[in-house]
Amino acid sequence: MEKLVLTALFAPLVGSLFAAIFGAKPKKLITGIVTSALLFVSLISSLILLGHLSETDEVIHVKLFDWITVGSLNIPFGFVADHVSVIMMVTVTTVSALVHVYSIGYMEHDKGFNRFFSYLSAFVFSMMVLVMSDNFAGLFIGWEGVGLCSWLLIGFWYHKKDESRDVNPSISPSWAANEAFIMNRIADLGMLIGLFLIYWNVGSLQYDVVFAHVDLFNVSVITLMGIFLFIGAMGKSAQFPLHTWLADAMEGPTPVSALIHAATMVTAGVYLVVRAFPIYSQIPDIGFFIASLGAFVAVFAASMALVNTDLKRIIAYSTLSQLGYMFVAAGLGVYWIALFHLMTHAFFKALLFLGAGNVMHAMDDELNIFKMGGLHKVMKWTAILMIIASLALAGIYPFAGFFSKDKILEVAFDSHHYILWFMLWLGAGMTAFYSFRLIMLVFFGEERYKKYGFHPHEAHWYMLAAMTPLAILAIIAGFFEEAFEEFVTKILPEYHFHVHGIATVALIGVTTLIALSGIAFAIYKYSHGGFSEKWKENPLYKLLYNQYYIPIIYEKVFTQPYKELSQIAWKQLDLRIVDATVDFIAAVIYKTGFAGRVIQSGNLSKMLRWMVIGLLVLLVLVIIYSPVR
Template sequence: METLVYIALFAPFVSSMFAALFGMSPKQTFVGVVASLLLFTSFLASAILAFYVATTGMPVHVTMMDWISAGDLHIPFGFVVDQVSVTMMTVVTLVSTVVHIYSIGYMDHDKSFNRFFSYLSAFVFSMMILVMSDNFAGLFIGWEGVGVCSWLLIGFWYHKEDVSREENPSISPSWAANEAFIMNRIADLGMLIGLFIVYWNVGSLQYDVVFAALPDLSGSVLNAAAIALFIGAMGKSAQFPLHTWLTDAMEGPTPVSALIHAATMVTAGVFLVIRANPLFSMTPEVSYFIAALGTFVAIFAASMALVNRDLKRIIAFSTLSQLGYMFAAAGLGAYWIALFHLAAHAFFKALLFLGAGNVMHAMHDELDIFKMGGLKKTMKWTYIYMGVASLALAGIPFFAGFFSKDAIIETAFNEGTLFLWAVLVVTAGMTAFYSFRQVFLTFEGDERYKKYGIHPHEMYKFVLIAMSPLAILAVIAGFFMGGFEHFVTKLLPDYHMSEHTHHLALVLGLIVLVFAVGGIVLAYKKYYKGLVRDEKLENSFIYKLLANQYYIPNLYEAVITKPYAMLSEMMWKDVDMKIVDASVDGIAKFLYKSGDSSRKMQTGNLSNYLNWMAVGAVLLLVVAVISAMFV
């Protein structure tokens, strides 16, 4: 089993190093093929480990080597494969394998084909370190690793010109990469503080040691640690107010979007809360805040998706909304339900993004759904895939999202948080509406793309075949919910509905279903036959507010970015140039001038040298006499 742990972990690393060998070479298809095979090897190892943990109930714990030993601090390079980590390992490697195969077709004409696979595999390797580590320090290394890799991948097309935010809603990949990196660094400061609090009070960062010591800590320490760690989770999982980077990250290649949103990066924050559940279970106030914030983000993101025209950004807003559902479940104590929704969401969200990539590929990089329509005639399989994924996202029986999302909504009712329950129910209806709004405007109705001279075509067959496992799982994953609960609750708290909620489960499910079906019906009536522009609606305050993301990016630009840039320029001109640089330059000029003046003593004339020696001797005598007088 130890060998399988290392294979699962390091196969993506080998994949990245192999692709890096050809990073500066022209495109070689075998680089993508080998990288995909190595990722599939990692998936097989993860699946075997999952079977072992499920049948024996015993985690696999390996220590590769001692990593840090300084004073009382001892951190091994260790990994643990238990019910939580092996679930993440299997989901990450499965989705990553599909994304790698998909990328062979999607990046077919890109000049940096080989380099892309090196970055993509490094991304997966970092995520595997994050989920497999047996201590918070190892988790933090993977945490920073996915941050660096996301910066490389979001800004992969760095050669694209910058576009002003005021002139165009799209921005440059470099700007988006920097935004994601900086926002996550802000949040990571909070996480570091949380780790310092844990180590200062416990003396260790090993999960088992920390969790065993929690009952001995004061409430204030527990709350401070929980809040600080959750701030880190807010950055990685793009929770308000650190959310704007997630939609801007769509400037990267579509396979990157699928990987970030489905299996890596944004799920890390949810994983942290689930992994540290003993801490959050002991801080009910912090946990309720997590649930409330998650619920707010769910409806907040869904509202912006209602009017957005960019196909990838609509799906990105849906990710943000679904992350809110996951945090709502985790904050209410239903950690295993949050983990199940994370896994189910990974399958249909990856399928949605890859389908969007097919559309983008066919439409010559056009993403405005108002310029599409009627694509099902030429893209039948993509239409089916995105339709299935949208049904799962909308929570329609008996697709994957139906089981996991309904369980989260029932949890909110079960905990007596009726306001959160109502918000989540309404959000379910909004989710169904915007999901099928994009499907109908993209694939149904009149062929609006013709007037733009676009000739769409379906993606390569091997790409479509590679996407099929995600489609199958988006349909059937929900049926494994009972078995998953039995498997994962050997480690996580076994959350159950109360008898009162259990009797009302059918009624609660019907309420959610009415909202979901109502959203689809509304989208059907409005958009199935084609695009009908409502200028009065589009010019309304609410529409503009949603279309401009509540003007929050503009607010950040006006209140933070521009003042910071102005302050930096002022500090550069008035402090750096006039004080720091001027001091250094002044010292250099003094030494230069004094040296230039003193070198005139070097005349080459012996009598001059004897005169200077006499002057020096006199000066030495004077100094000696003065010193003798004061001693």
């Protein structure tokens, strides 16, 4: 079993290094095939480990070597396959393997084909390190690894200047990559402080050691640990106010968006809270704050998706909203439901993004959904797959999202947090509306694409084949709820519902009703021409379309003042003081050397003259400093 753990972990790294060998060379199909095959090797290993844990409950620990040993600090390079990490391993490798296969078709004409697969596999390897490490230091290495790889992948087309954006035409892939990287570094500082607090008070960063000592700490100490760790989670999972990078990350290739949003980077924050549940279980007030922020983000992000016209950004906002749902469950202490929604969401969200990639390919990378319409006639299979994903996202029975998202609303109601329940209920209706707004504007109605000279076509068969397992999982994954709960609650705490019978049925009915109403309203409205152009002049529309003006506020309050301070520091400090001092010293040395080079001119008479002068100077010094007798 230990070999399977290492195989699952290092197979993506081997694939990344293999593709890197051909990084600067013309496209080689073998790089896509090998990296995809190695991801399936990792997936099979993870599935075997899942089966082994289901049968034996044997947690597998693997220690490769002692990593850091300084004084009392001892951090091994160790990994663990337990009931939580193995669920993440299966989720990550399932989505990643299918995204790799899909990418072979999506990136077939790209000059950076080999480099792309090297980065993509490295991204998966970093996520596997994050979820499999048995200590916080290893988690942090994977944490920073996915941050680095996201920077490489979001900015993959770094040469491209994108002027097609309606909201912010200044955004380019390199700008978006830097924004994501910097925003996450800000949050990571908080996480590092949390790790320092843990080590300072425990003397170890091993999960089992830290969690065994949690009960011994002062509540204020545990509270600080929880706060700072969650700041790190806010950055990775793009929670308000560190959320702006997530939508801008759509500048990367679409398979990257699928991987970031479905199974890797943005789920890391939720995983951190779930993994550190012994800490958060001790501080319910912080948990309630996490849940409240999650409920706010669920509605906040959904509201921006209601009016956005960018195909990928709408799906990105839905990711942000669903992360809010996960944090509500985790914040209220029902960690297994947060993990369950993370898993089901990975399947249908990856499917949505890959479907969006098909549409982009068909439409020559056009993203404005108002330039599409009627595409189901030429992209029937993509339309079917995206409708399945949208039904799962909207939480319609029997799709996976119904089981996991509905459980979160039940938890909020059952724990008497009625305001949180109402916000999530409202978010469910908004999610259903914007999901089918997208479907209607892209696949049905007037064939607007003909006005713009597009000639759409269906994606390659193997790209559709890579999407099909995700569609199946988006339909059936929810039926494994009971088995999932039984499996992960071997580690995570159980939750016993107090609401039963007719009350539960009523809750499910009310949630389903608003979801169906959102879908029906979207279908009705956009089959009858949609909203009028006058709606765009409405202040509420402008507020939502401009993302509550938060990017502009950040630009005015943080970016521009920082830029101006940097200009002042450069001109007044760097040029006038630092550079001037260095230049002065260099000038003195240069002039002294230039003046003194006559000593070594090679002219005998001049050298003799300088010898005499030097001798006289020495005699004078001897007379001055010789002791008087």
